[in-house]
Amino acid sequence: EVQLVESGGGLVQPGGSLRLSCAASGFTFSTYAMYWVRQAPGQGLECVSGISSNGGSTNYANSVKGRFTISRDNSKNTLYLQMVSLRAEDMAVYYCARELGYSSSHAVDYWGQGILVTVSS
Amino acid sequence: DIQMTQSPSSLSASVGDRVTITCRASQSISSYLNWYQQKPGKAPKLLIYNASSLQSGVPSRFSGSASGTDFTLTISGLQPEDFATYYCQQTYTTPRTFGQGTKLEIK
Numbered sequence: 001e002v003q004l005v006e007s008g009g010g011l012v013q014p015g016g017s018l019r020l021s022c023a024a025s026g027f028t029f030s031t032y033a034m035y036w037v038r039q040a041p042g043q044g045l046e047c048v049s050g051i052s053s054n055g056g057s058t059n060y061a062n063s064v065k066g067r068f069t070i071s072r073d074n075s076k077n078t079l080y081l082q083m084v085s086l087r088a089e090d091m092a093v094y095y096c097a098r099e100l101g102y103s104s105s106h107a108v109d110y111w112g113q114g115i116l117v118t119v120s121s
Numbered sequence: 122d123i124q125m126t127q128s129p130s131s132l133s134a135s136v137g138d139r140v141t142i143t144c145r146a147s148q149s150i151s152s153y154l155n156w157y158q159q160k161p162g163k164a165p166k167l168l169i170y171n172a173s174s175l176q177s178g179v180p181s182r183f184s185g186s187a188s189g190t191d192f193t194l195t196i197s198g199l200q201p202e203d204f205a206t207y208y209c210q211q212t213y214t215t216p217r218t219f220g221q222g223t224k225l226e227i228k
Contacts, residue, residue, distance in 0.1 A: 044208065044220075044222045047210070047216055047218065061216045103170060103174065104171075105212060111165060111166075
């Protein structure tokens with residue numbers, strides 16, 4: 001069974017830093033591209049960042065470029081999101097997500113349960 | 122960035138109805154369009170990928186189509202469990218942008 005379990009969320013002050021982790025199991029992690037998708041309270045979905053299966057290619061939403069860094073450790077089956085210079089508008093539930101493996105669609109077929117990041121003084 | 126515009130933003134319908142949700146891309150995205158369903162407090166669920174391919178395990182009452190930069194999600198014969206928010210997403214290029222969502226409510 002595919003499982004994605006996020007950790008590392010919580011309350012942080014504006015300007016602070018946080019690192020999210022996503023522990024993956026139930027599939028061959030090293031062969032799948034992965035994403036972080038967030039959802040602010042009562043708002044829609046935003047694809048924050050993505051990373052290729054080997055970590056060699058990354059992409060970011062303009063809203064987080066230069067402040068967030070996505071990475072992965074395929075030996076530990078873990079995805080990361082390092083967030084610095086956090087702003088109030090970064091407050092959201094952050095989902096770890098796996099790209100669909102059997103098509104070229106880049107759709108997401110599995111999601112974690114989400115973890116809340118609160119940015120407040 | 123490619124902008125995705127969904128319409129309507131909200132929709133009221135009854136069990137058994139046929140409903141259509143539209144998503145328009147700000148430029149050509151070929152068939153790189155996906156549809157997701159999200160219920161309150163839950164992660165999204167993939168329904169349709171590549172504009173018209175039904176994800177495994179998704180009921181056949183869900184279907185997708187495309188015409189140029191316009192994409193449509195159709196639900197034929199609404200069931201009580203279908204009342205949720207629906208999002209389109211383009212994956213033609215990065216950043217992979219979502220539409221603003223369509224909330225489907227019970228009439």
